């Protein structure tokens with residue numbers, strides 16, 4: 001793995017006074033009253049909202065320059081080698097009209113990247129540099145000013161090509177937020193007064209626990225991508241560096257996996273349950289919204305009846321950078337706030353939460369990511385020389401078997417924890433078992449064929465909701481857009497099933513959709529390739545850097561729309 005710490009444009013960790021060998025810096029306070037983002041006048045001043053909790057500050061965040069014009073191309077499909085006969089893989093979007101630039105040596109010093117891709121990579125590096133807050137990277141400069149769990153993992157996977165020590169620091173910094181019971185929270189709040197719509201005052205976790213680093217956090221978790229990221233970062237290190245890094249990470253990481261099973265799989269089903277759609281990372285995916293809508297606050301329903309969505313839209317503050325129609329609906333957002341309030345009242349304790357109205361879902365994507373993470377955890381613990389408790393190994397084995405219970409009609413689905421009913425919403429999550437590596441051989445062909453069908457793989461990539469689904473909206477968050485992290489995970493799984501050509505076609509398509517938009521958007525329309533959501537988004541940047549470094553041939557071929565994968 002080529003590592004470039006010497007020429008890294010990211011400030012080396014040592015220059016910031018931190019290295020993976022040094023303890024992560026402590027934040028001086030964990031008390032709400034002392035925290036700059038809590039209770040202060042200014043952008044985070046809490047106001048009432050219809051969900052009855054949290055802040056509605058009065059500061060506008062300017063929307064950055066809009067997306068580039070969608071590239072106007074005719075749909076093309078090419079035969080998918082390695083996929084069942086008759087399956088087609090949509091070609092990568094064709095290159096912009098400008099003639100191809102001469103190749104320049106790739107920063108990895110291997111296959112030279114065409115000049116336009118080298119420039120795109122520089123843009124991606126620039127985004128990571130601008131979002132670098134020291135030992136953490138914010139997902140985007142305006143909409144997401146704190147540290148998110150799975151974002152930091154995808155970010156570390158890209159950062160390892162620039163500065164492995166900094167990538168390791170990104171992962172180790174997640175342990176600062178670890179709760180005494182082992183949970184690693186989905187957001188660790190940075191010391192910033194920048195506004196975030198679900199900031200510390202909505203969670204009040206300081207009343208429940210003090211985190212290891214004395215930092216403020218949310219009271220829920222997010223997909224456990226840490227082990228995957230750690231193994232990738234470890235690959236970019238010398239053996240000694242890696243062992244040192246794993247020794248520092250492994251105890252906290254094992255405690256996190258223990259917490260997931262102990263707290264969220266109390267019945268030993270093998271599948272952990274989530275208590276909020278934010279834990280899934282796919283906030284408004286139809287599966288979760290089906291479970292969420294019925295618990296909308298009465299005030300929200302009433303306001304909506306009287307004034308339609310406009311009144312609610314006026315109350316939300318997360319849509320100043322991003323138009324409301326690219327995010328979840330206001331009614332759904334205020335319902336998610338209501339669920340947070342109930343979790344807060346339950347002190348984030350699953351045994352209490354179980355007896356409330358809070359929807360509980362055995363999320364298929366989260367569990368798939370956990371299963372793969374378990375494998376990596378074994379590698380990490382082995383190399384660190386730290387044993388994994390026997391009961392945890394048993395739970396890990398149970399998870400692999402339990403995944404089969406989520407299979408129905410050719411796809412995998414999430415399950416309602418309370419009723420045991422499958423939630424039959426086909427979404428991108430249905431394919432994550434490929435990443436987990438748990439799909440039985442006789443089911444792989446069918447699943448891959450469905451993935452590559454135009455319902456899912458539209459002109460500009462894999463839609464997060466099938467394009468013919470009533471819930472499909474091409475530019476709305478997790479209701480249709482292409483997400484770079486989903487592409488990365490699925491391509492990784494396909495590789496391990498020997499479907500390299502389909503995997504590379506996904507990677508080529510990913511590179512091309514980013515190139516065509518010219519910017520690091522949060523997500524992209526699968527129909528016209530236009531960027532949506534937040535811009536200058538970190539994981540899009542990091543995973544682009546990773547794809548170009550690990551699969552440079554993809555960058556070279558991606559402009560050729562007649563290419564046959």
Ligand code: 9WN
Nearest residue numbers: 139144148150151186278281282283
């Ligand atoms: C809530 C940061 C996060 C991602 C999630 C994405 C979005 C947050 C929000 O942004 O969620 O966690 O405020 O919308 O859905 O996957 O981790 O990028």
